[in-house]
Amino acid sequence: MRAGARRTVVEGVLDLPAGHPALVRAEEAGADTGDGLVLVRTVGADGRSRAHVGGRAAPVGVLGDLAEHLVAVHGQADQWRLRRTEEHREVLDAFGGPEVAEALATYRAVHAELQETEAELADLRTAAEARAREAESLRLGLERIEAVDPAPAEDALLRAESDRLGHAEELRAAAGAAHTVLHGSEDDVTGGGTLEALAQVSAGLMAAASTDPALAGLVSRVDEIRYLAADVAADLGSYLADLDVDPARLDQVEQRRARLTELTRLYGPTVEDVLAWAGTAAARVAELEGTGDRIEELAERVAALSTRRAHAASTLTERRRAAAVALGERITAELGHLAMGTATVSVAVEDAGRFGADGADTVEVRLAPGPGAPARSVTRAASGGELSRVMLAVEVATSEAGPAVPTFVFDEVDAGVGGRAALDVGARLAALARHAQVVVVTHLAQVAAHADRHLVVERADDGHVTRSMVREATGEERVAELARMLGGSGTEAALEHARDLLGRARA
DSSP: OOTTOSEEEEEEEEOOOTTOHHHHHHHHTTOOOBTBEEEEEEEETTSOEEEEETTEEEOHHHHHHHHHHHEEEEOSSOBOSSOSHHHHHHHHHHHHHHHHHHHHHHHHHHHHHHHHHHHHHHHHHHHHHHHHHHHHHHHHHHHHHHHHOOOTTHHHHHHHHHHHHHTHHHHHHHHHHHHHHHHOOTTOTTOOOHHHHHHHHHHHHHHHTTTOTTHHHHHHHHHHHHHHHHHHHHHHHHHHHHOOOOHHHHHHHHHHHHHHHHHHHHHOSSHHHHHHHHHHHHHHHHHHTTOHHHHHHHHHHHHHHHHHHHHHHHHHHHHHHHHHHHHHHHHHHHHHTTTOTTOEEEEEEEEEEEEETTEEEEEEEEEEOSTTOOOEEHHHHOOTHHHHHHHHHHHHHHHTTOOSSSEEEEESTTTTOOHHHHHHHHHHHHHHTTTSEEEEEOSOHHHHTTOSSEEEEEEEEOSSOEEEEEEEEOHHHHHHHHHHHHTOTTOHHHHHHHHHHHHHHHO
16 A cells, blocks of 8 residues: 555456356355446555455455455466365366266265265164164153053052051041940940930830821931931941951052052152053054164165265276376476476376265376476475466366366466577467466566567656556557567667567467
């Protein structure tokens, strides 16, 4: 940012085909892409940075995401392509054309189906373990209930019996006293009990009723009381005869109640609830025991899909290796045009040891700078300006299959190159430019002569502010600029040489 300025603004307008990954990513960020994609980055004097994508504010990171799909920068200090082995694989797959694409699509389909099936099987197996635990818990409960074998309302009946047995003496005394009052005591020498007294009352009234018929009704009512009292006395006798005072029976009742209480504590407040739980649990156990068929079916399907995936991966590897040989030869041939005739490029396709989303291979583009030199990853084997030329060779060799990005920037691609080799470098850049937009920073006229447009960077200083300007050179101005780059600015020989370069480049 210029000293004293409030902000720096960089704006770019991109014309991209429909469905381009950058357009898709921009639309995900809310951009308006109807009239092309406009990207803006603003940096304020306070250090704050803002980004706008398609007229909408967006995180600065979105610009970085878009850059991956928009531009590849190749320079001595900055390589945006082939940084990761995944990008090496993408380069090879794109070069492999329909055969590799078909094999890759087949593999991906089988791999995705297998992953879905394995996930479902894992879920079912996890659920099966849970179901097995649930069934075992239910069986344990059913076994407890079966061992006790409770009867409906048994808990209430036993509660009543326990109360009766626990107060047997009190009950006997009360019932015995009532029975004695009604029936009389065998030891009572004075006479019978209430029943005998009622009998005497009835007989006396019956005798008097002959004199006064009004007493006849009272006799009848006394007889009703006497009969009712006789029934109560008989019932009290039976109650006393049946009243059990055996302590052993009380112990049995209490033990049985304890077992029932254990069940009601676990499975319901009453025996009826316990029996209802047992019915539901038995039905659930039957349901849980019938879920193994789906697991077996999925296990068989996983085995079959695993075999299919392995076959698809093998086919993909074979096609990749065939394409790798051709790609290595193509890049090596391109290097022969870029003053690196002794270098050799190979594309290694090796077993990754696992199945991934894109196959079971690791792909790496490797460079041997000269005879006897070991082949290493292309981003580590080349140095300085060689790296840009190697990347140019890679891009040109793969461009016919469709460029990975719409714009390439090459900086110092001609470092250490001159003469005929520089013309070859320019020609290869022009070849790449038939498939993508190519921007080249160069100091060699042999390279610049191949450009469709020649842009000149100039500095201007008014004593207060230094400005960098970019303008297009055309016609004779371009000839003069090429002559200047050749080191003979203004001389007729230099101008003629420049015209010759342009003519040869256009030819």
